[in-house]
Amino acid sequence: MHQLTEFTSRDDLDNQLANTVSDILAKAIKETGKASIAVSGGSTPKGFFSVLSQSDLDWSKVTITLADERWVPIDSDASNTRLVHENLLQNKAEKAKFFHLKQGNELTDETLADLNVAASKTLLPLDVLILGMGEDGHTASLFPCSDEITSGLDESNDDVLLKVQPKTAPHQRISFTFASLITSKNIFLHSCGEGKKTVLTQALNGDDPFEMPIRAFLQHPSLNTQIFWAP
Template identity: 30%
Template sequence: MNRTVEVLPDSTALIQRSLELVLARMQAAIAERGRCTIALSGGSTPKPLYEQIAAQNLPWELVHAFWGDERYVPADHPDSNQKMARQAWLDAVPIPPENIHPMPTDEADPAIAADKYEAELQAFFQVAPGEFPTLDIMLQGMGDDGHTASLFPHTPALAVHDRLVTVGSKDGQPRITFTAPLINHARTVLFVVAGASKRSALAHVFAPVDDDATYPSRLIQPSGEHIWLLDQAAGQDL
């Protein structure tokens, strides 16, 4: 187990620490490989982080943004993870449009959209079918139920191990999501989790033995860095 956990005093400190870690890894990736690839998460927690990143002076032409999951709604829908990230960060910096790689949500069949995004990842990272690319930074959140990305408890997406991208489901509504093996191939997986409502799930996710299908964040066991940043409300019982 290579997981590291930091509990920060409040949400402000959580976002500041998240910013420090993300910037350090972005700069290291650019220095070592000439570019940084980052997968973004949705939800309310990362929005202030994105706003802070947007205020930085970075070589944006060397940054490529992907998404770890997406609700199956149009790109301009209020629930779109892409829309949130664009408004909070990407539209505010001079990042080339071709460096932004949103998940498609305009196919009649979400499975076709998942196939298209998998093909885009394979082409960008120049990996063959069956191989997993390595993203530099994988930002993850966690829901009250222990899900991460759109890997929800007891859904078929949890069992997909031979794909990069698959169709997730929440309450019967489709999502597009990275698979657990793809997330686990990242150089850095960074969970940013806030709120007292996460305490119960965290206890199960961090337990030495528990049910991965019930608490899908347990499936994330990367060989690279595995960092959890929690605010005091979420992490005080750990």
């Protein structure tokens, strides 16, 4: 299931989302002594990252990771890791820990197995998951065009992470599986622009997650995905 909140400006959205996430992380730290959050890449979350980075939290107890990452050098413009370091791991949030999905030069089966174990122990269940959405309805690196989409959306999949090779986008990827992401305690979809509103409407009006993987999060009966949208 889902709940849609529309904002009049991206600044308003960024501030509200940052305040909401900050409160969740603070509560998790108070209750368990730690907190974890997975964020998404792209240009949409930059403003949100900037506001969140200035939140008054004990950031040393927060672990940040990515919902997915391209297997590219960390200094590449295509690197989500670089995006997070330059926009979120700043100001007060520079004290946070970062769990790297991109480790080593090649995404071997051995590397993937090691990352699966480490992510399961360190991150799950995530306190906060911030998803994005592509024009094709993909989220994280769960692409409708990929051969891996069946295992990626399999709710019974025991793997936390999987390798993905999209057919309509460059670069090999590593992505959290749907099965691991739905264990998150709080799930948000952060989306901006009229184009994405059209995609969102299409996603909400259909029921095939293999056509638009974001539907798996929006229509799952046990989830309450919070949609934050601004023009």
